[in-house]
Amino acid sequence: MSLDQPNTALDPRCPSGPLAERWTKHLSEIKLVAPANKRKHTIIVVGTGLAGGSAAATLAELGYNVINLCIQDSPRRAHSVAAQGGINAAKNYQNDGDSVWRLFYDTIKGGDFRSRESNVHRLAEVSTEIIDQCVAQGVPFAREYGGTLANRSFGGVQVSRTFYARGQTGQQLLLGCYSGLMRQVDAGRVTLLPRREMLELVLVDGKARGIVARNLITGELERYAGDAVLLATGGYATAYYLSTMAVNSNASAVWRCYKKGAFFGNPSLTQIHPTAVPQLGDYQSKLTLMSESLRNDGRVWVPMQPGDKRRPNDIPEAERDYYLERIYPSFGNLVPRDIASRQALYRVREGKGVGPTGVAVYLDFKEAIGRLGRQVVTDRYGNLFQMYEEIIGDDPYETPMMIYPAPHYTMGGLWVDYNLMSTIPGLHVLGEANFSDHGANRLGASALMQGLADGYFVAPNTVGHYIASVDLPKVGTDHPAFAAAEREVNARVTKLLSIQGNRTVREFWWDIGRVMWDQVGMSRSEAGLKEAIDTIQGLKARFWEDVRVPGSADDFNKSLELAGRVADFFELGELMARDALARRESCGGHFREECQTPEGEALRDDANFAHVAAWEYRGDDTEPARHIEPLDFEFVELKTRSYK
Amino acid sequence: MLDLRAAAWSSVGKKLITGLTGLGLVVFVTVHLIGNLTIFMGAEAFNAYSDFLASLLHGWFIVLADLGLVGFFGLHAWSGLSVWQSKRRARSSGYAVSADARGPSRKTASSRSMLYSGIFLGIYVVLHVWHLKFGAEYVTTLHGEEVRDLYRLVVEQFNRPAIALAYALSMLFLGLHLRHGVWSMLQSLGMLNRRLLPTAYGAALILGGLLAIGFLVLPLYVLFFVDPVGTAAAMGGLR
Amino acid sequence: MHFTLRIWRQSGPQAAGRLERYEIDDINPDMSILEMLDLLNEQLTRDGVEPVAFDNDCREGICGTCGLVIDGVAHGKKHLATTCELRMRGFVDGTTITIEPWRAQAFSVVKDLVVDRSPFDRIIAAGGYVSANVGSAPDANEILIPKVDADLAMDAAVCIGCAACVAACPNASASLFTAAKIAQFSYLPQGQTERERRVVRMVEQMDAEGFGDCSNHGECEAVCPKGISITNIGVMRREYVRALTGQLR
Ligand SMILES: Cc1cc2nc3c(=O)[nH]c(=O)nc-3n(C[C@H](O)[C@H](O)[C@H](O)COP(=O)(O)OP(=O)(O)OC[C@H]3O[C@@H](n4cnc5c(N)ncnc54)[C@H](O)[C@@H]3O)c2cc1C
Numbered sequence A: 001m002s003l004d005q006p007n008t009a010l011d012p013r014c015p016s017g018p019l020a021e022r023w024t025k026h027l028s029e030i031k032l033v034a035p036a037n038k039r040k041h042t043i044i045v046v047g048t049g050l051a052g053g054s055a056a057a058t059l060a061e062l063g064y065n066v067i068n069l070c071i072q073d074s075p076r077r078a079h080s081v082a083a084q085g086g087i088n089a090a091k092n093y094q095n096d097g098d099s100v101w102r103l104f105y106d107t108i109k110g111g112d113f114r115s116r117e118s119n120v121h122r123l124a125e126v127s128t129e130i131i132d133q134c135v136a137q138g139v140p141f142a143r144e145y146g147g148t149l150a151n152r153s154f155g156g157v158q159v160s161r162t163f164y165a166r167g168q169t170g171q172q173l174l175l176g177c178y179s180g181l182m183r184q185v186d187a188g189r190v191t192l193l194p195r196r197e198m199l200e201l202v203l204v205d206g207k208a209r210g211i212v213a214r215n216l217i218t219g220e221l222e223r224y225a226g227d228a229v230l231l232a233t234g235g236y237a238t239a240y241y242l243s244t245m246a247v248n249s250n251a252s253a254v255w256r257c258y259k260k261g262a263f264f265g266n267p268s269l270t271q272i273h274p275t276a277v278p279q280l281g282d283y284q285s286k287l288t289l290m291s292e293s294l295r296n297d298g299r300v301w302v303p304m305q306p307g308d309k310r311r312p313n314d315i316p317e318a319e320r321d322y323y324l325e326r327i328y329p330s331f332g333n334l335v336p337r338d339i340a341s342r343q344a345l346y347r348v349r350e351g352k353g354v355g356p357t358g359v360a361v362y363l364d365f366k367e368a369i370g371r372l373g374r375q376v377v378t379d380r381y382g383n384l385f386q387m388y389e390e391i392i393g394d395d396p397y398e399t400p401m402m403i404y405p406a407p408h409y410t411m412g413g414l415w416v417d418y419n420l421m422s423t424i425p426g427l428h429v430l431g432e433a434n435f436s437d438h439g440a441n442r443l444g445a446s447a448l449m450q451g452l453a454d455g456y457f458v459a460p461n462t463v464g465h466y467i468a469s470v471d472l473p474k475v476g477t478d479h480p481a482f483a484a485a486e487r488e489v490n491a492r493v494t495k496l497l498s499i500q501g502n503r504t505v506r507e508f509w510w511d512i513g514r515v516m517w518d519q520v521g522m523s524r525s526e527a528g529l530k531e532a533i534d535t536i537q538g539l540k541a542r543f544w545e546d547v548r549v550p551g552s553a554d555d556f557n558k559s560l561e562l563a564g565r566v567a568d569f570f571e572l573g574e575l576m577a578r579d580a581l582a583r584r585e586s587c588g589g590h591f592r593e594e595c596q597t598p599e600g601e602a603l604r605d606d607a608n609f610a611h612v613a614a615w616e617y618r619g620d621d622t623e624p625a626r627h628i629e630p631l632d633f634e635f636v637e638l639k640t641r642s643y644k
Numbered sequence B: 001m002l003d004l005r006a007a008a009w010s011s012v013g014k015k016l017i018t019g020l021t022g023l024g025l026v027v028f029v030t031v032h033l034i035g036n037l038t039i040f041m042g043a044e045a046f047n048a049y050s051d052f053l054a055s056l057l058h059g060w061f062i063v064l065a066d067l068g069l070v071g072f073f074g075l076h077a078w079s080g081l082s083v084w085q086s087k088r089r090a091r092s093s094g095y096a097v098s099a100d101a102r103g104p105s106r107k108t109a110s111s112r113s114m115l116y117s118g119i120f121l122g123i124y125v126v127l128h129v130w131h132l133k134f135g136a137e138y139v140t141t142l143h144g145e146e147v148r149d150l151y152r153l154v155v156e157q158f159n160r161p162a163i164a165l166a167y168a169l170s171m172l173f174l175g176l177h178l179r180h181g182v183w184s185m186l187q188s189l190g191m192l193n194r195r196l197l198p199t200a201y202g203a204a205l206i207l208g209g210l211l212a213i214g215f216l217v218l219p220l221y222v223l224f225f226v227d228p229v230g231t232a233a234a235m236g237g238l239r
Numbered sequence C: 001m002h003f004t005l006r007i008w009r010q011s012g013p014q015a016a017g018r019l020e021r022y023e024i025d026d027i028n029p030d031m032s033i034l035e036m037l038d039l040l041n042e043q044l045t046r047d048g049v050e051p052v053a054f055d056n057d058c059r060e061g062i063c064g065t066c067g068l069v070i071d072g073v074a075h076g077k078k079h080l081a082t083t084c085e086l087r088m089r090g091f092v093d094g095t096t097i098t099i100e101p102w103r104a105q106a107f108s109v110v111k112d113l114v115v116d117r118s119p120f121d122r123i124i125a126a127g128g129y130v131s132a133n134v135g136s137a138p139d140a141n142e143i144l145i146p147k148v149d150a151d152l153a154m155d156a157a158v159c160i161g162c163a164a165c166v167a168a169c170p171n172a173s174a175s176l177f178t179a180a181k182i183a184q185f186s187y188l189p190q191g192q193t194e195r196e197r198r199v200v201r202m203v204e205q206m207d208a209e210g211f212g213d214c215s216n217h218g219e220c221e222a223v224c225p226k227g228i229s230i231t232n233i234g235v236m237r238r239e240y241v242r243a244l245t246g247q248l249r
């Protein structure tokens, strides 16, 4: 199918042939833009996280003109900065039997067989080049005494392939990427536009040719025209209100594109991370992640008796239920994220939850301190313990930590083909914003890898292919499509400010978050999802009648920013519930109560659901259409994940 | 690529100048104090020392040293003033409430008052030079040669309580300036690492203190323990 | 808990600002200070008053977006913490808390407590990078780096760019920020070819932005949420001397 037609048939455009040769073959077959012509093309990159920042810098290195926007005041603050644990790569530096195939297989299996083989294999292939690139940029990864790179094992896999920089891997990778970006800004090839929020996509002749963004300082609407638009706007777990994401994380950019015709892939697939600091009260604005590595030495337990209000140290060994060790004797506390999270939920439902709210479980280091000594525990987890103590006010050396799952990553996102192009020609989607290579569940340390793979190695090639393949007549910001898009944005902004109702934006955000967490969270049922759709529709209607947005449209107005994002969460939340309802199987992070084994384990349905669901917007008053992209597994055999 | 003049004007260049000139001045002050301690050994030793300096390199040493000192003082003052000026520009409106961060901070009364203690010391130096270097030219004989009787002048002057006290007081400002200045010049020259910094910070307190106390004791010692008339008599009377 | 808040309100860069007084009740000691401000803003919105603008994003101390001068100290009196990490249990019930924006000529106030820190980006653009195009990198283990050097580089690299150093410096100097980046690369074999150019250009840009000079007060280190040492400023000066003497060679 030609690249300038909307890809509504969901053709993944994967190359054929042996899996390991596909990417190389693709690279040698795709079209190139002549060096002298590159500077005649402008590419708009939305987002400066690992995905957006790396793409913007690399495209500029190649010679394109790049416009790069972000919401924060500096590209260095994109939420990639918060990643702690590490980044995977199939370097096999530890000689422990790792390989590209093994990383590929672990990722496919970890994703519960709901991702595309070709994409995942490519990801595993370029993973090694990512590390080379980052080291060349001066990212200070952890080292051994001999000067070689250090690795650790992460997220329950059997090899040590995770590269890290203390507990700040995301920060260091992002700063590396940012420095490369700033170098191009200095060279005049990237126009950097911080404190801008993309609020509309501009289509000309069916192709993505520009955007309308709001200048968050002056409130002005600005138009940017280009030959391709790259979205790298991150995840949308903020739809749950409380999550490990940044407070400015949002779905608005992808949502605008969805409403302009881009299909939304697997919107309901969300990763709920098992080890976050639990919620303490309604005032709370954020759930802080406690690195997964804590489960390497900590033991998870709850009291055996429901409603046991004794202090943890007063509960004798015999009255504690180390439930992960009990249910999964071979993996114990190291079961994958989705399983650990769900089991915590069950304990809380059984009334065995701990802490002041009863919505938490213990993560206990007493045994580890006894076995390893306090010093070793401090070396491994000291900073996390300190962080915890700061938030909760308890000392984890003395009292077991309280943890509870928190929304953490969205596997869902805009549907893209092998070239990372959405169903709209020219609109490419990178990083967490696309429906990603992680299937139904992401492995630890793989999101950073994917963001950089997309930005450094995939998009710079495939975007060039697109530009070289289609006819792109000059389009300026005076084109009527820009004026029309600007009018749409203006109308929304004006509407939001004109309501002046009785409830604040935050109250509505809190409400939608509650519904999402309760009904579209770790455990989902048909009845609950249907109820959620109703409730959300009701909330949305109420929002547009009763929200109060203070301030004006023409200056710095956080409430207005937030209002626009929350308005989108209602629509997205509804779509997430619909997607969850339609997927009548349990897979990875998606658990349907109707679909479980007698022991309460997830029951996948490969016969009916080995596919990507891609949703098409058909108007505010019409239900969206669910399309499918079947997943062909040519190289791996579908297996049931078992961690018993 | 790097224009030396621009480099000197840069914020780091200015720090290097402050540090280098500061280092020079600290060395000078230290040598000066050690030399001055000869006053405890009596007139002969003190005058011999001053004559030694005056006749070194056929008298050229003093000229060169003076020129050098004027240069160092000038540059030190210029860079200090320009740091202060840049600060006024860079923080044109201040905080309604300000407090110290404490912890590893090295901000002290000394560091905050560098400009003022510096200006004070500048004025002091001018007065001091005018007062003693260009003071009364008494003459005495030493080993058969006529030399300047600086000892007499010093003793005479420091026997006036107001002058002795003014000198002693000024030396408190020297201590104040050196408390921050000594470690800071090393830091400005990039000579400290994590291990050395705390040591240098402590050493600065000691060195600054010693220099200030040394200079402070001199006028007081003369005031209380050295008799001007007696001295004059011992030296063979007035001429 | 109950607090009286005195908060800097300023409608725009050119406007005059002033401290406004607000009373706030029912503060949970486990709340963060930003959550308290959220609550205040809810209250103000309901009362028809424009909420207080303040910058924040990750709310876990890593993005460097937040930054308030609290009772005269950048990021508050607690050491090694960003503003978003401060919990109300660290404040005395019933007291008055004064909250002001970072103040420096180089950072204009955008609104209320929000300032423009773009000078930091320009300092990095002037040389805070290694020129390594994608595709040209050798195998990562071909560049051996002693653990000691990697650790030193990391100690400097943890800077979150929050600009508390500038806010706290009596001279509003950006030396700690600039030096941290220069020091990181000085410890690493990567980017050696542009070492001299880097320090000269970054210092030049820092000066051009209108930051003050450094007087070695060390307040920057004391407020730095990541504890970056002022010895990095020493490294910057050494690098500068190196560039100067390289010039003479
Ligand atoms: C606490 C935490 C810890 C994690 N730890 C790990 C880990 O150890 N390993 C791992 O592999 N993964 C980890 N992850 C996941 C990983 O960090 C993210 O998935 C990844 O960094 C996302 O990168 P990104 O570039 O897609 O998006 P982001 O980094 O989120 O960047 C999004 C960008 O888009 C911009 N943007 C968004 N909307 C708009 C708009 N409308 N207009 C303009 N700009 C917009 C933002 O300003 C920002 O610049 C973690 C995630 C969290 C939350």
Ligand code: FES
Residues within 6 Å of the ligand: C055, C056, C057, C058, C059, C060, C061, C062, C063, C064, C065, C066, C067, C082, C083, C084, C085
């Ligand atoms: S909000 Fe990110 S550091 Fe405070």
